[in-house]
Amino acid sequence: MDEGARMNVHAGVAAAFTLASLVAGCTPERSVAPDGDALVFEGARLITGDGSAAIENGAFVVRNGKIEQIGASSAIEKPAGASTIDLRGKTVMPMIVNVHGHVGYMKGATTGSEHYSRENVLDHLRRFVYYGVGAIQSLGTERGGVEMDIRDEQRAGTLKDLGLATLFTAANGVVVPTPGSVNGGPFFATDVVHEAASPDDARRYVQALAASKPDIVKLWVDDRNGTKTKMSKDVYRAVIDEAHQQGLRAVAHVYYLEDAKDLVHAGVDGFAHMVRAEPGVDDELVRLIVESDVFACTTMTIQKGRVDGPSWLDDPALAETVRPEVIAEWKARIESAAPEAVESAKLRYALLEDSLRKLSEGGARIALCGDTGLLSQAPGFTEHRELEAMAQAGMPPLEVIRAATQVGAAILGLRDRGTLAPGMRADFIVLNANPLERMANSRKIAAVYREGIAIDRAALRASWTGVGEP
Numbered sequence: 001m002d003e004g005a006r007m008n009v010h011a012g013v014a015a016a017f018t019l020a021s022l023v024a025g026c027t028p029e030r031s032v033a034p035d036g037d038a039l040v041f042e043g044a045r046l047i048t049g050d051g052s053a054a055i056e057n058g059a060f061v062v063r064n065g066k067i068e069q070i071g072a073s074s075a076i077e078k079p080a081g082a083s084t085i086d087l088r089g090k091t092v093m094p095m096i097v098n099v100h101g102h103v104g105y106m107k108g109a110t111t112g113s114e115h116y117s118r119e120n121v122l123d124h125l126r127r128f129v130y131y132g133v134g135a136i137q138s139l140g141t142e143r144g145g146v147e148m149d150i151r152d153e154q155r156a157g158t159l160k161d162l163g164l165a166t167l168f169t170a171a172n173g174v175v176v177p178t179p180g181s182v183n184g185g186p187f188f189a190t191d192v193v194h195e196a197a198s199p200d201d202a203r204r205y206v207q208a209l210a211a212s213k214p215d216i217v218k219l220w221v222d223d224r225n226g227t228k229t230k231m232s233k234d235v236y237r238a239v240i241d242e243a244h245q246q247g248l249r250a251v252a253h254v255y256y257l258e259d260a261k262d263l264v265h266a267g268v269d270g271f272a273h274m275v276r277a278e279p280g281v282d283d284e285l286v287r288l289i290v291e292s293d294v295f296a297c298t299t300m301t302i303q304k305g306r307v308d309g310p311s312w313l314d315d316p317a318l319a320e321t322v323r324p325e326v327i328a329e330w331k332a333r334i335e336s337a338a339p340e341a342v343e344s345a346k347l348r349y350a351l352l353e354d355s356l357r358k359l360s361e362g363g364a365r366i367a368l369c370g371d372t373g374l375l376s377q378a379p380g381f382t383e384h385r386e387l388e389a390m391a392q393a394g395m396p397p398l399e400v401i402r403a404a405t406q407v408g409a410a411i412l413g414l415r416d417r418g419t420l421a422p423g424m425r426a427d428f429i430v431l432n433a434n435p436l437e438r439m440a441n442s443r444k445i446a447a448v449y450r451e452g453i454a455i456d457r458a459a460l461r462a463s464w465t466g467v468g469e470p
């Protein structure tokens, strides 16, 4: 048996096991509708994800994993014989989509290539679903084809497991070499990103990359605070142009305002980060981004950990998937930061908040991004921190949720996800509190449903922390 076939057999066994254990909290008759039978979810506040006002006392009908009807409870025609699930007092929103993460590297308190494996990537994909994140795009740091394989198996249906977030991947991104030093790629992946020595070399690499059909091409245009060689204009123009010639989009890691402007002129399709140096985003960049319909990643929380101090790590929602000793180590790291480092982090974070406000007010296409999966950016929990950060920066709550659902799904080409509407997949989060009142309520999760089936969150919690009930 070749390696691929063996993996598929494993995947099949894992899928069967997970589906059997997915039915959570409810009896199978209530939570899994047999083919053709309808389920009615009734009484919740519905946030549909398209930015429209919430529907109070709403209801929706789910059949065969899809939403068939949705609206005010009084307006829904209940199919004969349908079972009803009472959601009075709850809020329902679509599953979250994150357009920027890095899967497979984080394990326990550390992030490193030694942890990277198919098994660890799959573990991350489970952690995302636990917190209601249904799709994640990993930006440019894969090893040995692991992410491509998982993605392809999910698309082919040979890895059919509702407990795994849907993976998108940029495979291996592009940097430039820094003479006498490692390149400016992410610290855990400097050995797997491609060092483009020239514009021609960049083109040849993107052509080769295109053969494996990545979902997007990632490039790092940054001098890492003056410590690395910055990618020159002619190299990034070659990367972006060749990506377009190959029918791919390009997304850039960026730091400075002038680079961001020139990247838009060069045709970049998205930014993996907002500008993080003085003076932040200006009106001209907002205008360029809007005119060119470039998507802008939020990616705020990776800068926010120090700004908030260690207390954010006391959140009980984090302790559901991360063991206490790991949290203690992350807290110690924040506590040991030099006061000057904390002060400069606060200044840079204020720029980020200001940038997000300007982009939001200017009508830019903003997508929730977590830079999840490194340092203390725990898969799944981070996305909820990101929602809160966006709201705290002044983005209107319904727009925050739209950026985390409809916008991300559209960027990833997920036509049947991202909103709650007839014909869409029944992928949703049931919340015990209203995130429109306080965005941190998004992590008060009562249940996560994928294709109308409840995920067994208690079993997942037990597998990670030894504690099933929080």
Ligand SMILES: [Zn+2]
Binding pocket: 100, 101, 102, 139, 272, 371
């Ligand atoms: Zn990143």
